[in-house]
Amino acid sequence: MSADERREKLLEAALTVMTRDGVAAGSTRAIVGEVGMQVSTFHYCFRSRNELLRELIVRLSATERQAAFAGMEPAPTLRETLQGAVEGYLNHLLTNPEQELVLFELNHHALRTPELHDLAEEQYRGYYKTTEEILALAAELTGSRWTVDLSTVARLVVTATDGVTTTWLADRDTEATRQVMERLLDMVADLAEPIDAKSS
């Protein structure tokens, strides 16, 4: 088996372990144990544990990105289109709660580790960028135009998503979360207008 294949398997194993038991429990031994390898194999494939962590953060962020796009499908109005994307995310959250928790744990770990600090910012830059693209696409598909800086709307959406996630992870109150999301959705949809109604 090639080193690249093993890297792949180790990354998978790391995600499995950390999802199940938390990032802190993702020691080199726990990871290699998950796929029946030796500790020395780990350091043959990765220079250090931090190198795996880097790679893991990058991959997970990319996965999130794909998932966000996949969840969106065109609907008559902007509000409905956004609602679809949001429902998609909520479903993802309800199905893999621990995986979202891992993303936060990794982010906080990166914030605390000088060697990984840049990745924490990068992770959020990715969120903003993806969200901007989705918002632009949603507006285009429904013939709408954002009346506020797109970057501000995107940041607002990321902020809302983050908040919804942390609060739900803490108390798992799906009903309350859904109500909050409705309100947030109202607000975001209010930041756009039909493209024919040129109000300025």
Place this chain on the structure above:
Amino acid sequence: MSADERREKLLEAALTVMTRDGVAAGSTRAIVGEVGMQVSTFHYCFRSRNELLRELIVRLSATERQAAFAGMEPAPTLRETLQGAVEGYLNHLLTNPEQELVLFELNHHALRTPELHDLAEEQYRGYYKTTEEILALAAELTGSRWTVDLSTVARLVVTATDGVTTTWLADRDTEATRQVMERLLDMVADLAEPIDAKSS
């Protein structure tokens, strides 16, 4: 020095260490080292490290609670009153960023530790309750009335605060955060109406 005094000092030390180096770095040895005690003293004052963690979470949440109330002062309109409270929180965040990070780290650690799991929910229940009280007070002070379930408004505000905090912690973009907060403030203020304008 009595055991109670030492408990106090150890809790302080724990907060200092964890604020500086992260919750993961808050080992029993690091904590006692901070105040020049012995490891055995730690376990004389606390049954276990988890017991200290419990106490720490409870205290920090209470501190947050006080800070939130202290920051609010009556202003002519509801929106301005809320703005004051929000500015107060943002100031607190800008001044002690790592302390807010500790709160998240502790919450996530609690979520991962069966023995502490109840505390994670409790922590957020406290947030909701405090926020409800603040919102009710703000409405009363400015002669307003919430047009939406107070519990929903409170959850919305907590969600927004959480989101604002995590995103700012990640990229420290204060300007962008402020803009997002303005929008959120607009939205929340829109959920109340002057008490004389009985629209129903």
Place this chain on the structure above:
DNA sequence: ACCTGTCTTGGACAGTCGTCTCAGTCACCT
């Protein structure tokens, strides 16, 4: 046949971790 580079193995290294034990000290009360 031999060498070379890729991969595999088991083990060692020097730490850190939470917890516990067990002598000791000291102030206080009778």
Place this chain on the structure above:
DNA sequence: AGGTGACTGAGACGACTGTCCAAGACAGGT
């Protein structure tokens, strides 16, 4: 004066951590 109970000190226990090393396996090309 003697004892009692709260508190302190040094150290040990076993388990776990990230990283590294040196010896072997095994293919491919010469």
